[in-house]
Amino acid sequence: MKILKTLVVFILLQVGVAASVSAAGQHYTQAQFDALNKSGKPVVIHVHADWCPTCRAQDPIVSALIKDPAFKNVSFLEVDFDAQKDVVKAFNVSQQSTLIVFKGGKEQGRSTGDTRKASIDSLINKAL
Template sequence: MLLKSLKTLLASAFLVGASLVAEAAQPFDTSAFQQAQAAGKSILVDVTAPWCPTCKQQRPIVQEIEKSTPNLVVYEVDFDNAKDVLKRLRVQNQSTLLVFKGANEVGRSTGDTNPASIRALVSKGL
């Protein structure tokens, strides 16, 4: 009985802890992106690569912005494997952040790791 209660308690703690972890941005999907644009949503596109040290510095900043801005849709583009998307978005470097308000691109930056300026960039689309 005690063992069963302990297992239940641990399982509950795990579920609560898992729900507190910030969800990663969703992988870029052209159809979903176009639907979000058509709906006039605020969108952040994060072009990243697993080997990029600047991208690693940007990640917690982007995650915090995503977590604190519920009306923001965040898409992650894999710099190494999404060349067609990069071409369409006219992106030449990893660690590029693009902000859209609906169909309009309202800002972009590359290599920025300053939390205040990244927040200011995202606010252009809110």
């Protein structure tokens, strides 16, 4: 019975982790980023850390914008600040809570530590 309870808790935790990743965008992979840029699609990179209070403040804003019909053609990719150090370095990011917007494979803008919906919305609009 104890094993069954442990298994149920494990499954619920995995579902919760999957839900939090999908709410904040897809997990970043270089292949996916390259394919999106090659196709000319707009991309928003969110360099994120689970322990970061600023990132946690950005999460509901980014999640709402992902669902906004105005951004239906924008792909949102999340980079794990702690686990993907090579990617963080490649994007020349020095701290978590950084948003980078790409259009046609070229960077259009970035912000770090911004938790205001209006300015994040404005930044993402640079991808359109």
